[in-house]
Amino acid sequence: MNCGSFAEMSQIQHHIPEHVLAAYASGNLPFEFSLVVAAHVSMCLECRASLEAHQAIGGQLLESIPDMGISDGLKSDVMALLDAPEKAAPVYSRSGIYPGPIMEALKGAQPKWKALGGGVRQSILSHEPTGSVRLLHIPPGMAVPDHGHNGLELTLVLQGSFSDEAGSFGPGDVEVADDDVEHTPIAGDGLPCICLAATDAPLRFRSFLPRMLQPLFRI
Amino acid sequence: AVDISAETAWMIAVRDDRCRESFGALFDHFAPRLKGFVMRSGTSAEHAEEIVQDVMLTVWRKASYFDPHRAQVSAWIYQIARNRHIDILRKEKRPIPEALKEEPDAEPDAGQILALEQETQELKLAISRLNDDQRTLIEKAYLGELSHQEIQKQTGLPLGTVKSRIRLGLERLRHELRELR
Ligand SMILES: [Zn+2]
Ligand SMILES: [Zn+2]
Secondary structure, three states: OHHHHHHHHHHOOOOOOHHHHHHOOOOOOHHHHHHHHHHHHHOHHHHHHHHHHHHHHHHHHHHHHOOOOOOOOOOHHHHHHHHOOOOOOOOOOOOEEEEEHHHHHOOOOOOOOOOEEEEEEEEEEEEEOOOEEEEEOOOOOOOOOEEEEEEEEEEEEEEOOOEEOEEEEEEOEEEEOOOOOOOOOOOOOOOEEEEEEEEOEEEEOOOOOHHHHHHHHOO | OOOHHHHHHHHHHHHHHHOOHHHHHHHHHHHHHHHHHHOOOOHHHHHHHHHHHHHHHHHHHOHHOOOOOOOOOHHHHHHHHHHHHHHHHHHHOOOOOOOOOOOOOOOOOOHHHHHHHHHHHHHHHHOOOOHHHHHHHHHHHHHOOOHHHHHHHHOOHHHHHHHHHOOOOHHHHHHHHHHHH
């Protein structure tokens, strides 16, 4: 999408791809990527509008579903519950550079950083056999080891910047890398680069040592 | 000419006046469809009704978040149903974006609401013009299970056509941005 007014307002250059937004809207995206989408949409009105367009398509299809008929008592049950007290779920709001959905994943606390070597730190938000999502803290000028991917990787910049073969990424930008991408992101000057990175498969590091360390650091 | 749809009017009455009759009308319209929606992914009829109950209660409780300038009722309820269904199926809390809440004293902009209705009519038309294969695909994507990879392989067809119909949300957001500056 090309919209001048947003360019003035927001510096975001790299957005969530359409198929990922569609999968998110329709509930077909795994947790780790959903967190990146929810965090980016919290920062990006352009993707929020696209997401709402996908929801409109879903809404139209919902309208077209044939009437299934419902049990007799269901409506009166619901009407009777309208005044029942509700147990309100906590709402996590933005804290500094962390949008609400990330604060929720952190359960309202600040990240607990663990050193990864070379000044790089990580805070794992979720780690399942099917995928993982973590915060990374990379000092200015520092490289994340050269690696390839077995699946999809989405990286959202929250502070500072990084650049690699695919371009340069600042706050709010999302880098999309998949199977065939091998890249070496290097943090830009200025503030340390803090980003949210999600993968659906372990990363493959090229050099021998990091690969050995992979299980240790759960990368 | 397009009028504000009955659904939108009901939802505004629920939001602003906590109107039970209007909520009942929304229930009659959406509950049977929501049941069909939930059952598509293999949920039993009985369990589906529990989810319908949950979704409709959320519609009542979260009504203050409904913004007729940005969303049709069907789109708003679709999104609530998707969230609830996934939370229950996967036993996890699905991450959702921070809510944008309208200024409490914001006057409804009838022109904007009507323009969205118009746009939705166009969207409906665009969907009805899809051929059978495309329609099956888009239903699979939005009502069922298609991974992002599978959706990516298919984006050529319906997504582009259909999505180009909905830009008003974007226009509205641009408008809000100007006010923020
Ligand atoms: Zn975006
Ligand atoms: Zn990578």
